[in-house]
Amino acid sequence: MATRGGTPLLSPEEVLRAHHAGPTSGVFTDGSCEGNPGPGGWGFVWVEDNQIVEERHGSEASTTNNRMELTALVEAYQRLPEDARVRVYSDSQLCVKTVNEWAAGWEQRGWRRKSGPIANLELVQRLYALANARPGVELQWIRAHEGSRWNEYADALACTYMR
Helix, strand or coil, X not given: CCEECCEECCCHHHHHHHCCECCXXXXXXXXXXXXXXXXXXXXXXXEECCEEEEEEEEEEEEECHHHHHHHHXXXXXXXXXXXXXXXXXXXXHHHHHHHHHHHHHHHHCCCCECCECCCCHHHHHHHHHHHHCCCCEEEEECCCCCXXXXXXXXXXXXXXXXX
């Protein structure tokens, strides 16, 4: 069985049997990386009333955790219609703050931070454009590995490359 930090990795099916807490509707995203950089994966699941509407996942041979977190969000937002009214959850505070707090200022300054370049700029710009095109979508942080069923499911999707 595959492990991460000594903890067994659950398959998406095992997550559904083991976890029942947390929100029952929304889009849940996650990214994963073994080493930083190293091989990584991303995943998202869109659920309504505990029923899966859509799910996707992918991987890259050499990447970083932040790139995978951003990729999961980009992939999820791309699947949402522009008039969607849904909450998107990410367990990456960096990604949530990037979209909700920082990107507007960076854009006003020509996509520059006061303290230096923006990491993963192309993904940040793509995600920010997608978020702005979907004003009814709210991006919210959710704590990782706390037993929230669909966040754990997104994590299992992001980790499929390790199996």
